[in-house]
Amino acid sequence: MPPKKLMMPDIHFVTALPCEAQPLIEFYRLKPAGRSKSFEIYEAPGKHLVLSGVGKIRAAEAVRFLHEFAGKIRDQAWLNVGIGGHPDLKIGEGVLAHKITDQKLAKSWYPPLVFEAPSRTESVVTVERAENKYGESCVYEMEASGFYEAACRFSTAELIHCYKIISDNRESSTKKVSAALVERLVRQNLEMIDEIVKKILTLAQALPHAEIPAHEFQKFLERWHFTVTEQHQLRRLLLRLQTLEPEAEIWPELQLLTKSKDVLNTLKDRINSLPVAL
């Protein structure tokens, strides 16, 4: 039973505005891949981008839409790229979120920074309307909480991050923010964004990859009837055998059996008969 080839997870970008998306589309050579009434998707091998529109609810819906569009594969890398305001940080500075707070819900999330952050990190507060008072020393924006909570349903938190580029501050208000400015700011941050993507994808490779290839497993289900519980047991036993004896040729022996229970018992006996190594 040959082990499945190692697979690099995909990176899923979520951006609110076309002017945030355009530099990413060009940089990663993404092509239009699909659209619904609400969302547009662009893609290239290993990369997807969904244009969500403004606000946390749309960001959450866009995450769900992209997850389904990309084949409902779990534990993919997710990155929300967008703009935000901060009282003091200079325009164009990019920050990774180390805390995301939904101001309305008074709820916070803490994206685990398991890699060395290549940029500054900050608290990000998701607000309902554009913030002009900048009360706290944090980044104010409008999508992160919806994006993050939704993405956590489909992946593990270490692979989900928000990168926010400062578009306004006390010196330069939201009134000065134009599509052209946003596009320029994102373009200036592309190298940093790409570095973050590489770090997340490298981290993702530490996830366990041991799997029984679907077609191998299907062979068992076609040959014998396994209850749902037995299917779990079967998968577990095949994984254990794959670990202990990667070149095992057990199919000829199993083919002689008529009952699923006998298949499970034969696999157990085979595992228990193998010399135990560390």
Added chain:
Amino acid sequence: MIDTVYIEKEIESHPRTKEVCERFPKARRVFCERYGEVFNPNAQNFRLQKQKPALILAKKFDHFILKTQKGYGIGGDHNFYFSHMLNCLYDCRYCFLQGMYRSAHFVFFVNYEDFEHAIEKQIKEAGSEESYFFSGYDCDSLAFEPVTGFTSHFLPLFARHPKAWLELRTKSIQIKPLLEMKPVQNCVIAFSLTPTEIGAALEAKTPAVTKRLEAMEKLQERGWKLGLRFDPLIYHAQYQEQYERLFREVFKKIKIPSVHSVSLGPFRLPKQGYETMFKLYPEAKLFAGPLEERKGMVSYAQKIEEEMLNFITSRLLEYVPKNIFFPCLI
């Protein structure tokens, strides 16, 4: 070493919080309400976080000390455990913490004084009877010592209460504070020991067994009471010769009068913990081997476990008097 320190707002000004933060001046500081917000969410992967765990400074509110399970002990009837930390610096593949917590971040409870009150209350309730308090269940007792100052705080407490025993369970060689103080006669420094080959294969980031033995020798010379913990026992094709060699090495250096107690325990995990650990490390041979479920626990097949226990017990009793031998069969 620590890039991120999460701090519960309530303990921001606690002196121990300040001391710890001073040790990591470059770490980002992130404030939270309760540590569970960071530590408990579902969508976390212990294996990924173990690559770079953060430190969470928190306050514990209740359950400062807990009764141990029946069958766990080193000679006393009143056995309790307490944890000033959750999670461990080391990365032992067999460790049940991987199956118990979703996060690999280190949680450090700074309110030692509340633990202290709970321990003193329990000692008082036990009256003239001895109580045993075990540290090192949810963390290694000494590994984080330079950060936590755990022993410097708790050993004087036990020195004042000779009827209360403290066991510090460790694989660490952070023994400097112990060497600098007068031995506390009702404290057992208990080292977990496995054969070198098993340590190399399964105990990532731990000091080598030879280093642990050197640390034990120093403690022995200073007059500290030692505990020898052969737990968990790991089965494999060469286990007999490896455990025999381990015992020879241990008892060449460690003299029985210095040993308070010796215990051993087979490799066993709660079923749910095993399931979680298997998902985290499906390629680990330890979890793929001849294990089976019995009464909600996953352990080696009964025949293997009995064979291993009988063999190791018999070899161990060649060195150790029965009155200080406490096999743990939970």
